[in-house]
Amino acid sequence: MKKPIHITSEIGTLKKVLLHRPGKEIDNLTPEYLERLLFDDIPFLPKMQEEHDQFAETLRNRGIEVVYLENLTAEALRTEELRRQFVEKVLYNSKYKENGAYEHLKNYLLDLPNDELVQKVMSGVLKKEIQKNKRKHLYEIMEAHDPFYLDPMPNLVFTRDPAAGIGNGVSISRMYSEARRRESQFVRTIINHHPDFTDDEIPEWFSEESLVPMEGGDQLVLSDRVVAVGVSARTSPLAIEKLAENLLNSSGYEKVVAIEIPKSRAFMHLDTVFTMVDHDKFAIHHAIQGPAGKMNIYILEKGADGEMQIEHRENLSDVLKEVLSLKSIVLIPCGGGDRIDAAREQWNDGSNTLAIAPGVVVTYDRNVVTNRVLREHGIEVLEVPSSELARGRGGPRCMSMPLVRASLSD
Numbered sequence: 481m482k483k484p485i486h487i488t489s490e491i492g493t494l495k496k497v498l499l500h501r502p503g504k505e506i507d508n509l510t511p512e513y514l515e516r517l518l519f520d521d522i523p524f525l526p527k528m529q530e531e532h533d534q535f536a537e538t539l540r541n542r543g544i545e546v547v548y549l550e551n552l553t554a555e556a557l558r559t560e561e562l563r564r565q566f567v568e569k570v571l572y573n574s575k576y577k578e579n580g581a582y583e584h585l586k587n588y589l590l591d592l593p594n595d596e597l598v599q600k601v602m603s604g605v606l607k608k609e610i611q612k613n614k615r616k617h618l619y620e621i622m623e624a625h626d627p628f629y630l631d632p633m634p635n636l637v638f639t640r641d642p643a644a645g646i647g648n649g650v651s652i653s654r655m656y657s658e659a660r661r662r663e664s665q666f667v668r669t670i671i672n673h674h675p676d677f678t679d680d681e682i683p684e685w686f687s688e689e690s691l692v693p694m695e696g697g698d699q700l701v702l703s704d705r706v707v708a709v710g711v712s713a714r715t716s717p718l719a720i721e722k723l724a725e726n727l728l729n730s731s732g733y734e735k736v737v738a739i740e741i742p743k744s745r746a747f748m749h750l751d752t753v754f755t756m757v758d759h760d761k762f763a764i765h766h767a768i769q770g771p772a773g774k775m776n777i778y779i780l781e782k783g784a785d786g787e788m789q790i791e792h793r794e795n796l797s798d799v800l801k802e803v804l805s806l807k808s809i810v811l812i813p814c815g816g817g818d819r820i821d822a823a824r825e826q827w828n829d830g831s832n833t834l835a836i837a838p839g840v841v842v843t844y845d846r847n848v849v850t851n852r853v854l855r856e857h858g859i860e861v862l863e864v865p866s867s868e869l870a871r872g873r874g875g876p877r878c879m880s881m882p883l884v885r886a887s888l889s890d
């Protein structure tokens with residue numbers, strides 16, 4: 481039987497992918513809350529949806545099955561008990577656990593049919609939506625102080641981050657910031673309760689219940705033996721070691737490569753500065769490499785005694801050649817390596833490519849220099865429009881959670 485999750489590389493032909501079509505959550509963004517909600521601007525939703533639909537169409541045109549987070553979640557909530565658990569988890573991960581201030585909110589949500597329930601949880605709930613006479617806690621009453629009963633989740637469009645497939649298993653993220661922590665509950669619900677996923681035992685390499693953060697944008701499945709994980713503003717070394725222990729003990733994975741990147745907004749995840757585009761080619765933003773190309777890279781593997789062994793390395797190209805057993809590799813610089821073009825295009829996710837087959841990537845049309853340089857290196861580049869999509873600081877890789885890719889040996 482076909483496995484519901486099969487991801488043994490970054491580049492194997494993509495067969496099935498999970499997306500989220502941006503919705504009303506975007507229309508609840510206001511300038512005041514942009515920082516708290518990790519968004520940089522207020523997109524024009526109809527245009528953003530149009531661009532997102534073109535992204536999905538580009539994938540479908542290449543024979544890829546596109547499924548949506550909102551639909552699978554609504555389908556998975558098959559009993560009253562599951563609906564209740566889902567809502568309670570989401571609210572628990574919000575800030576309303578303190579003094580039971582969420583009872584009315586919970587009842588309000590549970591009165592809705594599944595598709596509306598899911599939409600509401602995504603879009604957020606304004607205090608004014610709940611009847612005044614039902615609000616009794618201080619927080620509920622103080623509407624001007626904060627209009628949101630439940631914050632919107634504008635980052636759901638970045639399905640890459642709350643979970644990632646590795647091998648036939650999944651790593652469900654403990655998101656770094658409160659703004660995104662609830663997002664993991666959607667994939668959790670799907671994996672545990674959607675009929676397309678429950679027939680099979682899906683190993684879990686990392687859980688959202690963990691105390692230390694890790695996000696999917698930092699995880700790159702380099703091969704069926706090696707996973708790379710960014711040590712970033714969002715993913716901690718403690719989390720990476722935990723993931724490595726699980727992978728090295730109970731999967732075919734033999735090495736986890738921890739790659740330290742600068743902790744800044746522009747470089748929030750490894751995939752904003754480094755993605756795989758072909759068997760031996762990678763898109764990279766040169767600024768992650770220090771003087772003379774030096775970086776901090778650590779290879780975690782099991783020693784002969786079964787203990788975890790960690791080795792330090794400094795050169796990315798050498799590490800990639802070593803762990804992928806390649807004679808040579810090519811790093812394709814974002815913006816062609818030009819200081820201005822590289823910084824501008826990295827900000828708009830120039831290196832955040834989504835490989836849909838070896839040497840075939842989906843990118844944003846606005847990154848003209850990077851796209852040209854990728855083509856000069858023999859990569860087929862499928863461009864998608866990006867005026868509005870780019871405003872949340874995530875590109876085609878961030879906007880997709882691959883569920884099934886062909887193995888490279890197929």
Ligand SMILES: NC(=[NH2+])NCCC[C@H](N)C(=O)O
Pocket residue numbers: 518519635638640641660696697698748749751752872873874875877878
């Ligand atoms: N895999 C990625 N690079 N995701 C980008 C996520 C962007 C999102 N606004 C955030 O700050 O979380």
